[in-house]
Amino acid sequence: MAPQWSPSHPASLGGRASSTAPRRSSATGLTAVEGPHGKGAGAEEGIYRPMREIVDLDVKRNRNREALRALHKDPRPDGNVMVCFGNMFIHLPKSTTKEMMQKDQEHLDEEINNLRKELRVKVNHLFEAQGKAELKGFNLNPMTPEEMKLINRILEG
Structure with a gap:
C-alpha cells in the first residue's frame, strides 16, 4: 500500500526533509530565515493571524454594508x-436596526485599522529578524478630508 500524503511526512517534500530550509510565504513575499521554531519562522507565523482576521472582518463589514x-x-x-442574530430571526424597528448596523460598521472599521497597525509592526520585526x-x-x-481640502486650496492658488 502506498504511503498517504502528509505535510509532516518527509517523502511529501519531494525527498527533501530539511527543516531548516528557508520558507517563502506567498501571501507576504517574506522568507523565514530559520527553521520552523526559529526567530524568523515565529515572526512569519505571527503575521498570518492578523491577515486572516482582517479578511474575516472585511467580509463581515461588506455584508453589513450590503444590508x-x-x-x-x-x-x-x-x-x-x-434581523438575524446567530440562528434566530427577530423583528426590530428599521431605525434601530440601522443604528445598530452603523455602530457595528464603525467598530469593524476601528478593529480592522488596529489589526493593520499591528500587522505593520510585525512585518517590520520580521524584516529586522x-x-x-x-x-x-x-x-x-x-x-x-480636511488635509485634502488644504492641499487643493494650495494647488488652486
Whole structure:
C-alpha cells in the first residue's frame, strides 16, 4: 500500500526533509530565515493571524454594508424588519436596526485599522529578524478630508 500524503511526512517534500530550509510565504513575499521554531519562522507565523482576521472582518463589514444599503433602498418609510442574530430571526424597528448596523460598521472599521497597525509592526520585526531594510512607504496613512481640502486650496492658488 502506498504511503498517504502528509505535510509532516518527509517523502511529501519531494525527498527533501530539511527543516531548516528557508520558507517563502506567498501571501507576504517574506522568507523565514530559520527553521520552523526559529526567530524568523515565529515572526512569519505571527503575521498570518492578523491577515486572516482582517479578511474575516472585511467580509463581515461588506455584508453589513450590503444590508445597510438594502435598508436604505427599502421603499417602506418605517416599520419592523427581520434581523438575524446567530440562528434566530427577530423583528426590530428599521431605525434601530440601522443604528445598530452603523455602530457595528464603525467598530469593524476601528478593529480592522488596529489589526493593520499591528500587522505593520510585525512585518517590520520580521524584516529586522531577516536583516533586511524596513519597507519603504509601508507606514503611510491616508490623508484626512480636511488635509485634502488644504492641499487643493494650495494647488488652486
